Amino acid sequence: MEILPFLMFLFLFGFILLGLPVAFSLTLVAAGAGYILFQDMFLMQLYRQVVKVSSDFILASIPLFILMGAILERAGIAMRLFNAFQTLTARLPGGVGVASLAMCGVFAAATGVVGAVEIVVGIMAIPAMQKLKYNNSLIAGTVCAGGSLGTIIPPSVIAIVYAALAQMSVGQLFAAAMFPGLIMLGLFILYIMIYSYFQSSSSKNTDAQKTDTVHKTTWELIKIVSVGLLPATFLIITVLGSLLAGIASPTEAAAVGVGGAFLLMFAYGEFSIKKLIDALDTTIRITAMIMLIVVAGTMFTGIFIVAGGASMVRELVSFMGDETWQVILVMLVIVFIIGFVMDWISIVLICVPIFMPIVRSFGIDPIWFAVMMMVVIQTSYLTPPMAPSIFYLKSIAPKDMTYGQMCRGVIPFVIIQFIVLIIVAAFPLVATWLPGQLSAKF
Amino acid sequence: DQIKWRMPAAVPEGSFFYENFMVRFSKNVELLTGGRLEIQPFGAGVVVPAFEIYSAVEDGIIEAGHSTPTFLINRDPVNAIFAGFPGGMAPETKVHWIYEGGGLEMLQDYRLKNMGLKSLVVGIGTTEVFAHSHSAIQEAENLKGLRYRTAGPWAEILGNYFDGAPTVVPPGEIFTLLQRRGVDAVEWATPGSNLSEGFHEIAEYLAVPGVHQPTFLWEVVVKEDTWNKLPNELKPLVEAAAKLTTMESLVHFGHSDILSMDQYANTNKVVELSPELIEQVRSAGRDWINTKISDNSTGSETAAILESYLEYQDRWARNSFYLLHD
Amino acid sequence: MKIFIRFANLLSISLGWIARPVLIALVISMLYEVFVRFFLNAPTKWAFDISYMLNGSIFILGAGYALYHNDHVKIDFLSTKIPSKIKCYIDIVLYGLMLSPVIAGLSWVAIQRAIRAFERGEVEAVSPWAPLMWPFYSIIAIGLLVLFIQCIAVVARCYLDINKSKDTLQE
Ligand code: NA
Ligand code: NA
DSSP states (O other): OTHHHHHHHHHHHHHHHTTOOHHHHHHHHHHHHHHHHHGGGHHHHHHHHHHHHHTOGGGGHHHHHHHHHHHHHHTTHHHHHHHHHHHHHTTSTTHHHHHHHHHHHHHHTTOOSTTHHHHHHHHHHHHHHHHTTOOHHHHHHHHHHHHHGGGTSSSOHHHHHHHHHHTOOHHHHHHHHHHHHHHHHHHHHHHHHHHHHHOOGGGGSOHHHHSSGGGSOHHHHHHHHHHHHHHHHHHHHHHHHHHHTTSSOHHHHHHHHHHHHHHHHHHTTOOOHHHHHHHHHHHHHHHHHHHHHHHHHHHHHHHHHHTTHHHHHHHHHTTOOSSHHHHHHHHHHHHHHHHHHSOHHHHHHHHHHHHHHHHHHTTOOHHHHHHHHHHHHHHHHHSSSSOHHHHHHHHHSOTTOOHHHHHHHHHHHHHHHHHHHHHHHHOTHHHHHHHHHHTTOO | OOEEEEEEBSSOTTSHHIIIIIIHHHHHHHHHHTTSEEEEEEOTTTSSOGGGHHHHHHHTSSSEEEEOGGGGTTTOTHHHHHHOOTTOOOHHHHHHHHHTSSHHHHHHHHHHHHHOEEEEEEEEOOOOOSEEESSOOOSGGGGTTOEEEOOHHHHHHHHHHHOOEEEOOOHHHHHHHHHTTSSSEEOOSOHHHHGGGTGGGTOSEEEEOOTTSSOOEEEEEEEHHHHHHSOTTTHHHHHHHHHHHHHHHHHHHHHHHHHHHHHHHHHSEEEEOOHHHHHHHHHHHHHHHHHHHHHTOOSHHHHHHHHHHHHHHHHHHHHGGGSOOO | OHHHHHHHHHHHHHHHHHHHHHHHHHHHHHHHHHHHHHTSSOOOSSHHHHHHHHHHHHHHHHHHHHHHTTOSOOOOTTGGGSOHHHHHHHHIIIIIIIIHHHHHHHHHHHHHHHHHHHHHTOBOSSOSSOOBSHHHHHHHHHHHHHHHHHHHHHHHHHHHHHHHHHHHHHO
16 A cells, blocks of 8 residues: 555656646546545545635635736736836846846735745736846746745745644744745845846846936936836735735735726726736636646645555654754755655645654754745745646746746755755744744734 | 544644544544554545535545534534534533433434434533634623624624624634734634634733633544444444543643633733623523524424523533532 | 537637636625725625635636646646657547546536535535535536536547548648
């Protein structure tokens, strides 16, 4: 029976390599293994996972954020926004890349759903970066890595699920992830600037030289910035403001964002039925694609655990040493390796229940450990072959951007995530200071 | 030869409830049956969704499941009597009614007759926290217009009897919405298990006792056939494991509640509901359950269950003054 | 064969069209809830259930539509190197012999579930609103069924492609 979890991965990669869509590959493997485990009941078991994911309220922020991005793009507001950001950051090396990451940081603070940030920023950022002749790998890496911020900068669905499984406070975990998330954002930005500065050929020039900003008068520049930034500021105020003011929950804030985008479309005289229908159409197709992967992934994980996948991981952990640092290292390495082939929800569902007793028995600070885990889980979002970030990117990427470019593009950002991990490991206060401040004040 | 039951829970693996009920039960079964029956527990959502445990056992997808009759109240209100409802029995009374006052037999008969399931009570809880809130809740007037995250019968009673504003919030968003004051109050579970939810870190007030959910009950359900196939000598052992688990988990709840109340007292403003409000919730709750049962009457059987329950509660209230409380 | 493909495409496209107003309804129901809860202190009983049902509907109605557009994410760096005719045979096996039966089975279970929910008048388990579940279950069943039909259409298209290349060879 223990062979089944391995076989599941073998067949999964087989189907994926044959060119079958990821969602269908996961479904087929879940069905095959499900038949072995549940006999003629397997379809009923799988059907219930379809219902479960379809009934998940929090996932409603996926179509909503996509729709917001699509409306902004159709109405040309995204372009204006990028012109403005470009103008502001033009004199920095890698200006638009910096601007994209800053946007990711902002939207990451507004939503906790994996994928939402990546898509909403990606729809706006990719055309802008392509126009400025950024290479496809850098574009892909920037958008994927920026998207991964959505899951570490609070609010974050990963933190919520993790806290539920580890019996920890969600609030403490949110607070703990705040500084590491911001450090990660800062390092991403730093990387883009350094890379663009040192890269030979054309990109040695700043974006300012590539665009015509240098030839414009100050007055014209102010106009571009204010016209472009105004709608963005308005949207950020509506989404973040409604969230921070307690008007809307994180999911509802996405709907408020759609409302805001819709108003902007009118305000800028860009409204037309055709544009609206186009935006709706794009949203439905991308939503269907993402949700189908979520459904199929849920089917796969359930079957994988019943097949003994969890006990497989438990056995792996038992190989570890006796020193505390060895134990921590082994657990994080396991998570990193599993991250290549599974998505975050599977990792959390499988590993957290196994790790928590170990963490407690070794007297490791659970909050510190949780933050390190979350950083490593971040890498799973980027590491191929099962890289949700790349799947989401493919759904919005131009045809000339290849899978290979995407895989290459994320590597430097995975390395940066490791640097963040080392920082948190070496200076636990980065994670534990803010939660400590949280108690006793209201 | 070992028998194996896959048994999903309606709560996440590793959670307070999971450890206290599921893990404990599977260990007790192993202990008492000498390993002849193995319970393989799964966290919520792994095999079947949390709210679908009953129907998944009915359909035969899994051999057994652990859930609470609370999730069946919309399907059949008689489940509110077993699950507990606003103003219903306190934990002490409930344990006595279940094991000595005929409650267990009524539950088992009802499950068998209506759903074809063998029921084992595995878990009776202590009183929940009435609310973690941004304002003090003591009187009925404090509930007026209060945006209060809750579910089930209390949501209905809060809206209909107290002019409150019951708010539906998915579990993943409760914390954020309370933190941002999108809701004024939330109820979740017991003092001991709420500690890890962190609500007390973002809301200053803690209102007790939870007259809206004075106790709760969880059960393990097994399809009739599956149960009958169990060797006869194992059946009483599994029943004993269930009862042992209920008793052990109840005192574990109580123990951690008492410890956690000290902690809340240090960091929060703990307020007690006024005796008037408690009385008002009691009578509203009774009114609600009487209406539900007579509206949805599936015969004299449900009426008899309610009568037994209410009589027992009254008898306990009448006589329990003899019992010393510390 | 061509008529069947056209029929399948028409079905998928219609569901894609139906999903558009559903998406608008999702936005409106959430905004309405935000408005009445914050400004009128009167949250609805229904917005939560309606919202998740609308979201689930959008996804399931769009599943076949996305397949029709060949949107579903795949890793094609290897499969594009396979000769197109062999790729067609592979797809016929994958979609026709493996995936279609599974999706058909899921559709069958979904239809049964919708019928049972209708007959028993099943309501949502924990919602204070307690909506009837059969309309939502029916949408899931319809979405899965159309996804199945679109899978068959993929197979049919592969079959036509193979025959077309045979014709070209004969010419
Ligand atoms: Na976030
Ligand atoms: Na990965």
